[in-house]
Amino acid sequence: MADKIPTRIYLSEEEMPKFWYNLRADMKEKPDPILHPGTLKPVTPEDLAPVFCRELIKQELDDTTRLIPIPDGIQEFYGAFRPSPLIRAYYLEKILDTPAEIYYKFEGTNTSGSHKLNSAAAQAYYAKEEGLTSLTTETGAGQWGTALAMACGFYDLALTVYMVKVSSEQKPYRKALMEAYGARLIPSPSNTTEAGKKILAKDPDTGGSLGCAISEAVETAVKTDKCRYVLGSVLNHVLLHQSVIGLETKTALDKYGIKPDIIIGCAGGGSNLGGLIAPFMGEKLAGKSNARFIAVEPASCPSFTRGRYAYDFGDTAQTTPLIRMMTIGSGYIPSPNHAGGLRFHGMSSIMSKLYKDGYLEARSEVQTEVFDAAIKFMKAEGILPAPESSHAIKGAIDEALICKKTGEKKVILFGLSGTGFMDMTAYMAYNNKTMSDHIPSDEELQKGFASLPDIPQNR
Amino acid sequence: MADKIPTRIYLSEEEMPKFWYNLRADMKEKPDPILHPGTLKPVTPEDLAPVFCRELIKQELDDTTRLIPIPDGIQEFYGAFRPSPLIRAYYLEKILDTPAEIYYKFEGTNTSGSHKLNSAAAQAYYAKEEGLTSLTTETGAGQWGTALAMACGFYDLALTVYMVKVSSEQKPYRKALMEAYGARLIPSPSNTTEAGKKILAKDPDTGGSLGCAISEAVETAVKTDKCRYVLGSVLNHVLLHQSVIGLETKTALDKYGIKPDIIIGCAGGGSNLGGLIAPFMGEKLAGKSNARFIAVEPASCPSFTRGRYAYDFGDTAQTTPLIRMMTIGSGYIPSPNHAGGLRFHGMSSIMSKLYKDGYLEARSEVQTEVFDAAIKFMKAEGILPAPESSHAIKGAIDEALICKKTGEKKVILFGLSGTGFMDMTAYMAYNNKTMSDHIPSDEELQKGFASLPDIPQNR
Numbered sequence: 001m002a003d004k005i006p007t008r009i010y011l012s013e014e015e016m017p018k019f020w021y022n023l024r025a026d027m028k029e030k031p032d033p034i035l036h037p038g039t040l041k042p043v044t045p046e047d048l049a050p051v052f053c054r055e056l057i058k059q060e061l062d063d064t065t066r067l068i069p070i071p072d073g074i075q076e077f078y079g080a081f082r083p084s085p086l087i088r089a090y091y092l093e094k095i096l097d098t099p100a101e102i103y104y105k106f107e108g109t110n111t112s113g114s115h116k117l118n119s120a121a122a123q124a125y126y127a128k129e130e131g132l133t134s135l136t137t138e139t140g141a142g143q144w145g146t147a148l149a150m151a152c153g154f155y156d157l158a159l160t161v162y163m164v165k166v167s168s169e170q171k172p173y174r175k176a177l178m179e180a181y182g183a184r185l186i187p188s189p190s191n192t193t194e195a196g197k198k199i200l201a202k203d204p205d206t207g208g209s210l211g212c213a214i215s216e217a218v219e220t221a222v223k224t225d226k227c228r229y230v231l232g233s234v235l236n237h238v239l240l241h242q243s244v245i246g247l248e249t250k251t252a253l254d255k256y257g258i259k260p261d262i263i264i265g266c267a268g269g270g271s272n273l274g275g276l277i278a279p280f281m282g283e284k285l286a287g288k289s290n291a292r293f294i295a296v297e298p299a300s301c302p303s304f305t306r307g308r309y310a311y312d313f314g315d316t317a318q319t320t321p322l323i324r325m326m327t328i329g330s331g332y333i334p335s336p337n338h339a340g341g342l343r344f345h346g347m348s349s350i351m352s353k354l355y356k357d358g359y360l361e362a363r364s365e366v367q368t369e370v371f372d373a374a375i376k377f378m379k380a381e382g383i384l385p386a387p388e389s390s391h392a393i394k395g396a397i398d399e400a401l402i403c404k405k406t407g408e409k410k411v412i413l414f415g416l417s418g419t420g421f422m423d424m425t426a427y428m429a430y431n432n433k434t435m436s437d438h439i440p441s442d443e444e445l446q447k448g449f450a451s452l453p454d455i456p457q458n459r
Numbered sequence: 460m461a462d463k464i465p466t467r468i469y470l471s472e473e474e475m476p477k478f479w480y481n482l483r484a485d486m487k488e489k490p491d492p493i494l495h496p497g498t499l500k501p502v503t504p505e506d507l508a509p510v511f512c513r514e515l516i517k518q519e520l521d522d523t524t525r526l527i528p529i530p531d532g533i534q535e536f537y538g539a540f541r542p543s544p545l546i547r548a549y550y551l552e553k554i555l556d557t558p559a560e561i562y563y564k565f566e567g568t569n570t571s572g573s574h575k576l577n578s579a580a581a582q583a584y585y586a587k588e589e590g591l592t593s594l595t596t597e598t599g600a601g602q603w604g605t606a607l608a609m610a611c612g613f614y615d616l617a618l619t620v621y622m623v624k625v626s627s628e629q630k631p632y633r634k635a636l637m638e639a640y641g642a643r644l645i646p647s648p649s650n651t652t653e654a655g656k657k658i659l660a661k662d663p664d665t666g667g668s669l670g671c672a673i674s675e676a677v678e679t680a681v682k683t684d685k686c687r688y689v690l691g692s693v694l695n696h697v698l699l700h701q702s703v704i705g706l707e708t709k710t711a712l713d714k715y716g717i718k719p720d721i722i723i724g725c726a727g728g729g730s731n732l733g734g735l736i737a738p739f740m741g742e743k744l745a746g747k748s749n750a751r752f753i754a755v756e757p758a759s760c761p762s763f764t765r766g767r768y769a770y771d772f773g774d775t776a777q778t779t780p781l782i783r784m785m786t787i788g789s790g791y792i793p794s795p796n797h798a799g800g801l802r803f804h805g806m807s808s809i810m811s812k813l814y815k816d817g818y819l820e821a822r823s824e825v826q827t828e829v830f831d832a833a834i835k836f837m838k839a840e841g842i843l844p845a846p847e848s849s850h851a852i853k854g855a856i857d858e859a860l861i862c863k864k865t866g867e868k869k870v871i872l873f874g875l876s877g878t879g880f881m882d883m884t885a886y887m888a889y890n891n892k893t894m895s896d897h898i899p900s901d902e903e904l905q906k907g908f909a910s911l912p913d914i915p916q917n918r
Contacts, residue, residue, distance in 0.1 A: 006472050007538050013465050079466050080550055080841045091539055109568060111843040111878075153838045173883035177843065179890045180834060375639060379612045382539045384570040384636065419570075421880035424632035431638045 007090060009252040011083040017247040020070055020240045023278045024063035024350060026285050029357055031063070031236075031349040032324035032457070035311060040455055043321050051218055053228050055126040059237035068240065070122075073129070077121045077154055081110035082244070086252040087416075091380040093400070100403035102396055103260070104416045105249045105276060106383065111177075114341075114386065114418030115272045116147035116232050119241035123230045124151035134158035136221040137230050138188065138213030140167055141340030142174035143386075143418060144232030149181035162188040162216045166207030167340070174422050188213040195219050195317070210344075211316025211330070218319070233269030234314060234323070234348050242275025245415065250279045253413075260291055260413035262399050266391035267295040267304060267362070268341050270348030276415040277360075284359060294399075295351065295362040296391040298370075300438045301334040303327055303347045304355055304362035306445060310458045312346055322453060325352040331451025335438040338367055338426035339387040345448065363395065366437035370394045371430040374420075386418035387426050466549060468711040470542040476706040479529055479699045482737045483522035483809060485744050488816055490522070490695075490808040491783035491916070494770060499914055502780050510677055512687050514585040518696035527699065529581075532588070536580045536613055540569035541703070545711040546875075550839040552859070559862035561855055562719070563875045564708045564735060565842065570636075573800075573845065573877030574731045575606035575691050578700035582689045583610035593617035595680040596689050597647065597672030599626055600799030601633035602845075602877060603691030608640035621647040621675045625666030626799070633881050647672040654678050654776070669803075670775025670789070677778070692728030693773060693782070693807050701734025704874065709738045712872075719750055719872035721858050725850035726754040726763060726821070727800050729807030735874040736819075743818060753858075754810065754821040755850040757829075759897045760793040762786055762806045763814055763821035765904060769917045771805055781912060784811040790910025794897040797826055797885035798846040804907065822854065825896035829853045830889040833879075845877035846885050 024030060033042035048057045059068065070078070089102035107115035127135055135157055139145030145161045152159040161178060165187040168175050175185050188208045189196035195215040199206060206212075221229035232238065253260065263280055265273030273295050283289040297304055303326045312327040314320035327346040334343045347355075354360040367387070374390035376397065377383070385393060396414040403410050420427065429435040452458055483489060492501035507516045518527065529537070548561035566574035586594055594616055598604030604620045611618040620637055624646040627634050634644050647667045648655035654674040658665060665671075680688035691697060712719065722739055724732030732754050742748040756763055762785045771786040773779035786805040793802045806814075813819040826846070833849035835856065836842070844852060855873040862869050879886065888894040911917055 008469075010467075010469050111837065111841055113880075150841055154841070172887065176883045176887040176890055180843075180886050181838060378570065379640065382570055382609055382613070384639075419880075421572075421878075424635045427639050428631065428635040431635055 005088055005256050008085040008087050009255070010085055011248055011251055013079065015251055016075070016078070016083060017244050018070060018075070019067035021243040021247055021278050021282065022062065022065055022068055022240055023243070023282055024236065025066040026282045027353070029353065031353040035322040037313070037322050050222050051229050053123065053126045053130055053132070055130065056123060056237045059240055060235055071125065074122050074125045077125065077151070078244070081117060083248050084109055086249055089381060092377060095376065095380045096397065096400050096404065098400040098404045099407060099409045100400040101409065101411045102400055103253070103411070103413045105245055106416045107245060107272070108386065108416065108419035112143060112147035112150050113421060114143040114147065115242060115245060115275065116144045117150060118244050118275070119232060119238045119271065120144070120147035120151040122241040124148065124155045124157055127228060128155040128157055131226065132157065132228055133226045134160065134224065135228060135230050136160045136162070136217040137232070138162045138210060138217045140164050140210045142167065142171055142422060143341055145178050145183070146174065147232070148230065149178040149183035152183065153181040159183040160220060161185050162190070162213040164188055164208040164210055164213050170425070171422065188216050190216060192216070193219045209316055214315045215317045215319060233271040234344070234346065236350060238271045239274035239348055239350055242271045243278040245272070245275040246278040246280060249276065249413065258411060261410040262292045262294065262412045264294045264296060264392050264395040264399070264412065264414040266342060266388050266415070266417060267297045267347065267351065268388060269344050270351040272415055272417040274348055274351050281354065281359065293360045294395055295355070295360060296395040297362060297364050298337055298339055298342050298391065299364040299366045300337045300440065301328070301343050301345070302364045303345060305364045308449060308452070309352060309356050310452050311455055312452055314346065322455070323349050324457065325349045326355060327452070328445055329448030329451040332445070332448025338423065338429065338435070339391065341388040342391065365391055365394050366439065368435050368437050371435065373397050383416070384420045385416060386420045387423050389415070389417045392416065464547055464715050467544040467546050468714070469544055470707055470710055472538065474710055475534070475537070475542055476703050477529060477534070478526035480702040480706055480737050480741065481521065481524055481527055481699055482702070482741055483695065484525040485741045486812070488812065490812040494781040496772070496781050509681050510688050512582065512585045512589055512591065514589065515582060515696045518699055519694055530584065533581050533584045536584065536610070537703070540576060542707050543568055545708055548840060551836060554835065554839045555856065555859050555863065557859040557863045558866055558868045559859040560868065560870045561859055562712070562870070562872045564704055565875045566704060566731070567845065567875065567878035571602060571606035571609050572880060573602040573606065574701060574704060574734065575603045576609060577703050577734065578691060578697045578730065579603070579606035579610040581700040583607065583614045583616055586687060587614040587616055591616065591685045591687055593619065593683065593686045594689050595619045595621070595676040595686060596691070597621045597669060597676045599623050599669045599802070601626065601630055601881060602800055604637050604642070605633065606691070607689065608637040608642035611642065612640040618642040619679060620644050621649070621672040623647055623667040623669055623672050629884070630881065647675050649675060651675070652678045668775055673774045674776045674778060692730040693803070693805065695809060697730045698733035698807055698809055701730045702737040704731070704734040705737040705739060708735065708872065717870060720869040721751045721753065721871045723753045723755060723851050723854040723858070723871065723873040725801060725847050725874070725876060726756045726806065726810065727847060728803050729810040731874055731876040733807055733810050740813065740818065752819045753854055754814070754819060755854040756821060756823050757796055757798055757801050757850065758823040758825045759796045759899065760787070760802050760804070761823045762804060764823045767908060767911070768811060768815050769911050770914055771911055773805065781914070782808050783916065784808045785814060786911070787904055788907030788910040791904070791907025797882065797888065797894070798850065800847040801850065824850055824853050825898065827894050827896055830894065832856050842875070843879045844875060845879045846882050848874070848876045851875065
């Protein structure tokens with residue numbers, strides 16, 4: 001069988017998913033509801049309406065509909081960059097000398113360089129359908145901002161991106177790429193919002209933070225006619241859109257009768273991990289699979305491996321609704337890390353619940369070892385991985401090396417969520433051996449936990 | 460028929476080319492022979508042996524063998540990044556509102572970001588087979604150096620890259636990428652060679668030039684045991700390896716019964732253009748096709764459109780063998796241009812001969828208009844094109860707009876030779892409207908022509 005499997009498996013246009021898969025519908029134990037931070041009651045669609053698009057709110061709160069149709073207008077855009085290839089890592093297997101079969105789903109072939117475009121496409125489409133004319137968002141590392149700039153370019157929507165100031169200075173190329181797609185980039189904090197002005201008055205030289213950028217983006221959306229705010233990870237509707245990754249992967253594997261034994265994803269907010277594992281986890285929840293699921297996160301921001309399952313805010317300014325999730329506290333400030341997309345204090349409530357209930361394992365890795373794995377991978381497979389995605393590579397290599405010891409011919413699947421073309425400073429630091437690792441002390445984590453809201457469920 | 464053609468056509472592994480196609484074998488009028496610069500007689504394999512690999516010399520001088528087998532060891536590496544997709548530009552067609560069908564062969568899906576890897580793979584393989592342990596080369600824009608670094612990483616060869624000093628300072632990310640693959644990067648001119656020392660003694664602050672980097676790379680290769688020099692464009696064997704682009708394209712189009720009416724490529728040294736058009740030009744030479752072939756070059760370096768068909772050196776130091784080609788003279792210094800890969804004074808002798816004999820058309824374009832086309836393309840198709848490749852996009856859009864006027868449903872094929880991820884400074888200049896155009900005056904070109912060697916065939 002093995003020698004018949006091509007290096008790359010592509011689906012035909014007919015084989016592409018026509019529905020997203022809502023994993024929550026198949027969870028007997030659902031994630032806890034999102035709470036209004038004032039009333040501590042479950043949020044209603046009306047609570048969210050000033051900030052988010054109507055259809056996205058509906059998807060966010062729907063934990064019973066299994067399959068949600070992908071509108072034709074989104075399928076059309078997906079056709080511009082999907083299907084993504086499922087690749088058999090023959091070259092990596094050879095270098096590792098492992099009996100394991102390794103597969104990876106490569107989401108970096110589009111110009112935004114990552115899986116983020118799957119949800120950006122959907123969110124921009126719904127905004128357009130609803131008659132909106134513009135969107136706001138924030139971006140740190142820049143992958144989400146780029147993806148949304150592409151999607152807004154496609155659907156002809158204006159876009160304002162609040163980019164963390166220090167990030168916009170460090171990553172001028174990211175900024176240029178978003179601007180080339182027509183987005184308006186504002187380094188945050190800025191004088192365009194009250195939130196920004198307040199922070200600048202206190203500290204005119206601040207480099208900004210994701211929390212502050214979120215506050216500015218939300219404020220602008222609420223104040224602007226026919227404008228809403230959109231977010232690229234953590235939320236349920238984002239994971240729903242990302243299920244296209246796992247659905248394509250499963251269709252491709254099924255064609256060749258391949259059943260993965262171990263499925264691995266990197267984890268920041270959980271959107272790429274959740275998207276990849278969704279249909280496979282559905283089988284496990286139904287008792288039809290014994291696959292293991294492994295989330296790999298940075299040691300410097302260990303939401304799964306050292307976090308608490310608690311209600312927490314999504315932003316550092318503590319203005320968002322409360323989500324019950326694995327978190328190290330919205331007040332925790334992770335040390336600088338080259339995998340900027342994984343530096344978030346919390347985790348998708350769906351992934352958190354599955355972890356809590358024992359369906360999902362997690363491990364954390366330091367960045368130099370993650371880059372060791374990245375270099376090994378790129379020399380074998382010829383693809384430059386994003387620092388974020390390299391966490392999954394590290395996990396896959398470790399599992400393949402265990403197979404080498406035990407002689408087991410396991411099938412390992414991992415998500416290669418993006419490319420590292422915009423992360424060359426990280427590779428330079430690695431080449432020059434100036435890259436360092438940080439594992440937070442228990443005292444550092446305590447400071448984060450101290451920021452958790454003092455509400456009944458957290459006690 | 461049209462609605463059955465998928466957005467992306469991929470070949471199966473069985474459909475991949477097993478032979479390269481040597482277009483010269485089908486040319487009744489062959490390109491003139493390469494001359495030894497001292498004797499002015501055709502070069503012999505012995506003349507070239509100290510500098511180039513044996514098998515590559517054989518390929519360089521062979522103008523009669525039509526099909527040359529791709530060794531298994533190269534097919535194996537090709538499998539890591541080929542086939543490349545042939546894409547139907549449905550989204551671009553829609554935006555242009557043209558009745559034309561537009562297809563492009565996208566060579567940028569590998570990490571080196573361009574078609575250069577097709578020849579780098581072959582050249583590194585033959586070097587390894589010959590028992591060499593290291594290679595040298597030069598790089599300007601960096602695409603070739605990156606491709607060769609990847610190939611040497613794959614075949615486990617040491618590689619020294621002389622990178623034009625100003626380019627290595629302006630493109631630290633390119634440098635980092637090559638180093639991540641294990642290459643040794645030396646900014647040129649350097650103290651590691653006599654050629655470099657001589658130039659530094661004269662001008663310690665020089666930013667270097669491609670001509671100087673070539674001299675250093677050749678000197679090091681000749682002086683080092685089990686080491687040879689390799690080159691990424693212009694030469695016949697490079698075009699031979701690049702024929703894989705056209706062969707894949709033709710197989711993909713043939714599957715759907717599609718015959719291109721117009722085939723367009725960007726032209727620097729001619730390797731991407733020559734590779735794409737080879738099998739289609741073979742049909743035209745045999746009288747089996749009426750397709751038009753168009754080379755698009757930068758107005759700032761107009762080898763085809765304003766050059767002379769003459770014997771010239773390949774380097775500014777005037778040390779290489781003499782090649783009869785379209786050239787504006789090795790002494791011509793093109794103005795800075797964001798399409799660094801197209802800033803070469805000469806052109807492949809095969810492409811030059813076809814142009815001279817009327818089989819190939821050419822046009823030149825200024826860079827701001829090329830970037831206008833690039834932005835239009837990226838918004839529609841979602842791919843960030845390299846500045847070089849964007850010349851072909853400009854050509855394709857112009858032809859599609861002519862079809863819009865005439866109502867003709869022509870089939871346009873162009874080569875998208877690479878991505879622009881390492882060229883964001885160019886996009887920044889475009890976004891900021893600081894990009895300028897330069898069309899050389901006749902006087903400027905005269906300076907270049909004055910550098911042509913004074914030999915009988917040039918008079």
